[in-house]
Amino acid sequence: MNDGQVLGEAVQAGLTARVVEPHAGEDAAGDAGHTHESACLNCGTPLVGSHCHACGQAAHVHRTLGAFFHDLLHGVFHFEGKIWRTLPMLAWRPGDLTRRYIAGQRASFVSPLALFLFSAFLFFAVFHQTAGETEFNPEVTLGMKDGAKGEAAVKAKIADLQKQRAAAVKAGQDIDGIDRQIDTQTTALDIMHEVKAHGTDEGGKISDVEAVNHAFAKIRANPGLAAYKAQSYAYKYSWALIPISVPFLWLLFPFSRRFHLYDHTVFVTYSIAFMTLLGCLIMLLGALNQDWAVGLLLLAPPVHMYRQLRGAYGCSRAGGLVRAAALSLFAFVALLLFTMLVAVQTGT
Template identity: 45%
Template sequence: MSDIFDGLGTAAEGGLFARAFEPDSGAKSPHPHQPENCLNCGAPLSGAYCSACGQQGHVHRTIGGFMHDLMHGALHFEGKFWHTLPMLVFKPGQLTRRYIEGQRARFVSPMALFLFGVFLMFAVFQMVGLTAPTEFGNGPATARVQAETALAQEKEKLAELDAAEVETGRREEIETRIAGLERALQLIDTGENFSFQTADGKRVYQEVNLTGIDAIDRGVVKKWRANPGLMLYKMQANFYKFSWLLIPLSIPFVWLLFAWKRRFRAYDHAIFVTYSLSFMTLLFVVLSLFTLLPSLGWLAMTAMVFIPPFHLYKQLRYGYDLSRFSAFWRLMVLSLFIWVILLLFLQVLLLLGAY
C-alpha cells in the first residue's frame, strides 16, 4: 500500500514540475466576477489576464479555490493535454512540425510533457513493483563464505598429503591455491577486486581492471561490488532525476541525419527528441500496467517490439517532411544511434551513482 501512495505522490510531483514549464496559455474567457482593473498593477483588464503584467484577472481567496489550483496544477494541463495526447500517439510528426512552426498555445510543450511522463512512469513502476532489487546473494558476505569454505577444503587436502607423504608437485599446487584464497579474503575485506575458484570449479569475482583508470576501478567498481543493491537503487533514482540528459545526448545524433539540410536546425531536433521521449515514457506507463495481468504479458512484449519503430518512422516522415525511403533509412540509422545514446547515458548513471 505504501508503494501505491508513493507512486501517487511521485505522479503529483511530476505534474507540479511540469507546470513550471507549462504556464496557462491565456486562451480562456474573462471571469464574470473579475474586477475592471488588475489587482497587481492597476491596468485596465480586457481579457482573462492583464495585458501589462500577465496576472490573472480573477483571484480567489477560498480554500476551495486553493485546492482546485493544487489539483489543477498537479494532475493536468487544462484542455491542452487532450489536444496533445492524441496527436502525440497517432500523428507525432504533425505535432512536432506544428509546434516548431509556432502553434504553441494549443499544445503542451515537449519539456512539460516529458517531465510529467518521466515522473508518471516511475510512479507507476513503484505501484506495480517494477523497481531495482536491493538484495543479492553474490555479494562480499557470500563471497567470503565461499572463499573460507574453499580454503578449509584446500587445507584438508594439504593435511592429507602430509600424512600420505606424496609427491611435492601436488603440494605446491595446493599451497598456491591456499595463498590465492588467503589473498582473496584480504581483498574482500578491503573491497578491492578479487578472484578465486571454489572447489567445484566456480569462478567468483574475477579480478580484472575494467577501465584501466584507477579512479573508476577503485571507486565505481569497488562500490558496485561492495553493495550492488544500493548502487542499483541509486541508478534508478538518478535515472529519473537526470533523464533529461537523454535530450542533449540525442540531439547531436539526430543532427547527423540531417547535417546537409540547412532547413532543419538544432531546435527542430530538440523538439523531435523531446516529444519522442515523452511518447516512450507514456508507452512504458501503459505497458507496465500489463504486468498486473500476466496472461497479457505477450501483448506488452509485442507492443515493445513494433510500436516504437513505427512511431519513430511516422514522426520522422511527417515531422521532417520526408519521403518513405528517406524516413526509412534514417529510422535504421537512428535505431543504431539509440543504442549508443543509451550506453552513454548508462555510463553517466554509473558515474553518478558512485559519487
C-alpha cells in the same frame, strides 16, 4: 552531496518550476483584492477583459483550497483540454504534432518539456508500483566480500525458506511473504553470479576510465544499495536524455538550413515522452501478465520514429525508413550513455 547531484537537483527543480509557474518572479506586485479587479494583481496593468493583456494572469484570483488543487493540476499536467489534444496526436501523428508546435501552435498542445516531466514522473511511479521498492540486501554484500562462503550462505537461506514454504503449503497457510523472500534471495544469488562472471583479475578493473572502475567497485560492494541509488539518479537525471539525444538526431540532417537545433530538441523531447509513456503501458500490461500485448508494443518504437520523422521533416518513405533505422541505433547508444552516466553517479 556531490556537485553532480546538486546540479541534477537544481536542473530538475528549475525545469519543474518553470513548467508549473512560467511567470514566477516577473514583476510581482501586490496581493490584495478578490473580485472585480481594475488592475492586474501580478503586474499592475489596467485590466481589459478576464485576463491581463500584458502578462496573461487571470483578473480574478481564487483563494480557496479547491482552487489551489485545480491550479496544481492545470500547472503540472495541463488537464484542461490540452492533454487530450496532445496525447492522441503524440501516439498517432507525432510528426504533425512536432511540426505544428515548432511552427508556433503552442496554446493548443502541452509543451514537450511539460509532457516529458509528466511522463518521467509517471514512469517511475508505475515502476515502483509494479516492480516494488528496491530492497537492501546484506546477503549480496556478504557474497561479494566473502566469495564462495557468502554464496553458500545465501543458498542455505533459500533452502531454509523453501522448507518453510513446503510446511506452510501443507498447513494451508499464506505463502506470499515466503515467496517474496525466496525471490529476493534468488535475485541476490543471480547478482553474485553476474558480478563474478564479469569481474577481472586486475583488481576489479573493467575499464581504462578510473571513474567507471570506481563506480563498479562501489556497486560490487553493495549491489542492493546501488540499485536503490540507480533508480533515484535515473529519475533525477532523466532530463539529460534530451541533450544526449539531440546531437544524434542532428547527424540525420547535418548542415541543414531548413532544420535547426531547436527543431531537433522539440522532436527529441516529444519522442522521449512517448517512449516513456509507452514504457508505463508495457509495465502495466506486464504486471497483468499480458505478454502478447507487451510483445506487440515492443514493435512500436521504430514505427513511431518513422512516422514522426516523415511528418516532422517531410522525409520520403525511403528516407524515413533509412533515418528511422539509424535513429533506432542512435537511441540505443544514447540510452547506453545515459546508463553509464547513472552508473557513474551511483558509484560516487
